[in-house]
Amino acid sequence: MAGRIPDAFLDELLARTDIVELINARVPLKRQGREYAACCPFHNERSPSFTVSPTKQFYHCFGCGAHGTALRFLMEYDRLEFLDAVDELAKRAGLEVPRETRQSDQARGEFDALLGISAAAAGFFQHQLALADAARRYLDRRGVDAEVRARYQIGYAPAGWDALREALGTDPQRLQALERAGLLSRNDAGRVYDKFRDRVMFPIHDRRGRPIAFGGRVLGKDDGPKYLNSPETPLFHKGRELYGLWQVKQAHAKIPRLIVVEGYMDVVALAQYGVDTAVATLGTATTGDHAELLFRSAPDVLFCFDGDRAGRGAAWKALEAVLPRMRDGRQAFFLFLPEGEDPDTIVRKDGAGGFEQRLQTATPLSEFLFAELSQDINLGTLDGKARLAERARPLLAQIPDGAFGDLMRQRLGEITGLAAAPSAGPAALAPAPVPRRAGGAPAPRRSLVRGAIALLLHRPRLAESVQPPFLFAALRQPGVPLLVELLGLIRERPDISTGIILEHFAGRPEEAPLQKLAVQDLPGDEKLLRTEFADALVQLDRQTVAQRIAELQAAQRAAGLDAGQKDELRALLSWRAQR
Structure with missing residues (x-):
């Protein structure tokens, strides 16, 4: 099996890759200030919301949320596997992938x-x-x-x-x-x-x-x-492959949607009648790997199943697979066919136009989810509404941060009368309310932790100014463990870029809020930002000392302190007085 590619090699590979040149060869870019822009290649839009930053070495779409490094772009746009994308970048950069990372x-x-x-x-x-x-x-x-x-x-x-x-x-x-x-x-x-x-x-x-x-x-x-x-x-591995996907890719440079059916002949019959975006799972339920592959290939996925009990059960398993992957810009629909019918028989009887009309009536994922969860519930009672909320919340918690997740929680609130639950993303990184200056311009306001994280994302070299161990690592505040991890990561990989930092957190809960911080503008020259960063860490150290003083004083009131604790308290009080 292929081994793990060393981080140092990936860092060098991405550092040698001009992300603007790479993307521009596939999606024509126009310069906008310090960045480049285009209409997003991953979803349909009329005005450009897709940006590429040469300094941060990553791309981001403000419309659908697609983002990443040059490596991620090749995987998403050219639909390459990770190792294939690494090989492609390595050839461009004139590098040899380390021998130990390849199969024996x-x-x-x-x-x-x-x-x-x-x-x-x-x-x-x-x-x-x-x-x-x-x-x-x-x-x-x-x-x-x-x-x-x-x-x-x-x-x-x-x-x-x-x-x-x-x-x-x-x-x-x-x-x-x-x-x-x-x-x-x-x-x-x-x-x-x-x-x-x-x-x-x-x-x-x-x-x-x-x-x-x-x-x-x-x-x-x-x-x-x-x-x-x-x-x-x-x-x-049948849980990772889709029949017909290769043929769909050959027919479309940009796949508008994928239709998931159950059998080989369904795919072939639809293609015969000109419906050439159908794929089939291979005798197994839709898996998470299937869902990721589907959405990496097209923004809209339509599952087509029999309308019987087995078909609805298969649809629910598909919903469970796609729900954790419903980033903004992705859509999933469910079409249930009459008993005794399948896509093969329907397209032969009604033609491509008739089948397309049925597709237009497909149920959005949101409606299907709430309808299935409400089947045996009396929503006219408080008990019934509470039961629906109990069933729905664990599922909605799986949806990535973004507008779709917020709207789903809002819809649950409308049905049950309960207030929408807040997003489950890391609280320390959630965007704070932005006050406005007298002239109407927004004045940035961030918590100390969030501010330090934002500064590190935009200026990773700021980590050089602080030496471990970090006093504030003991501070019990949301985001502090992430700040400590970031400092350690950057100190281990001093040439790391913003894009590579985001890639490091790919798939983790911190990814979405870090991405939001990374795309914000960070005004100020290098000296001013370095001073702001140092001041933030000093303030965090003070909060950590105050936290420990409060703990020792509480212990003193409750049971008294031993000699070592008394010495520690005196030292901390002296430290605080001097600062």
Whole structure:
């Protein structure tokens, strides 16, 4: 497995990357003062709210909240995995990714062998389809033309027990690769045979378009399960992959939405009728990894399920997966189909226009959540409203900080009559009310802790002016542990930029409020800001001493102090008097 890439290498990589040049090559930027702006590439908008800061080395969209470093931009815009994005930046910067971070030669060789055998199997199945009249007639009956068959690389697994094995298992190593790739099965007697037999084959591609697994649809009615999927392998984890996503990416430079359906043929039938943004989960419930992959690919996700009990249960699991990932600018909808119908049958009966009309009636996530939670509750009673609040609050607490979370809590308050619960973000970093000067201009006002954190974000080198241990680390105030962590991080990585600091906190509760502080303007020259930072830390030290004096005096009143505590109290009182 790939090892962890050293922080020092990532710091150097991002320091050598011109984020403006990188993004401008993909999204044309216009200079606005010290920064650059454009319409956001991650959501639709008419006026630019997407900014890129060359000094802070990060981008931020004030509309949808997208933000990050050059590395995050490549992952989001080019839809690359982390290691692939690192490789891309390293090539641009002329750097070699440290050898120890890569897979061992043996593991890399095995991985490449599995990729090779899966690609060979996909080619074999495609070739066999041209020779199989029954399989082609099945696809003809389903209305799948040659262009769509080629786009999805649909094939056919012959009916024999060892057709694939005989064609590709030409030596012990390839036989082992076929088995490791999930293409062969082994019975109790040890006999090895083809896993897929007499089935129409649907290759599953990874995000680079490489076949990594397969789904097989049986032709006859009494020949085992209707659909058979590849097992979990070193290449394939069904909870992380989506069928058809590669084809959607090839059809759209910028994907407007994704439609999540249940089966391979649903995806293929919709594509046949021109609905080319459909993907399918692979015989499993929607996972958190699925949800993140969906939203990284498109801002709007529409789940399409049967309207029966099982379909609504699958929809609820999808809601639970996407809820913690509902950043501002993302939307999720749920469409429930009539009993006995699926996207395949509906698009064939009503055409793309009829299916699109149904999509327009899909239920927003907010409505679906409150409707499901209220099903067995009498909202006409106080007890019923209290029960709804009890059920909803743990779910709403999972929503990231932002307008959507605030509106969801407001909606709960409207339904129950209770005041909306405050956001669960770190209190010390929440934006404070901003008073105005006489002329109407806003006068910044921050708590000491929040002010020190903001200064460090904008001017990381301020950490050089303070030496550990930090007296204020013992202060019991919100945000102090974060301030101490920031100082330690910057002292360990003295060349760190604002963008890399934000990347360090990615996925943590502190990420959103830190991002809000990072995009604010911080007026003042370097000398003035350094003085402000030093003054803030002195004030925090004084508060820490006052806190300890109060503790010792309380202990003195309650039970008296020992000799050591008396000496400490005298020293602290003297320290305070001198300052």
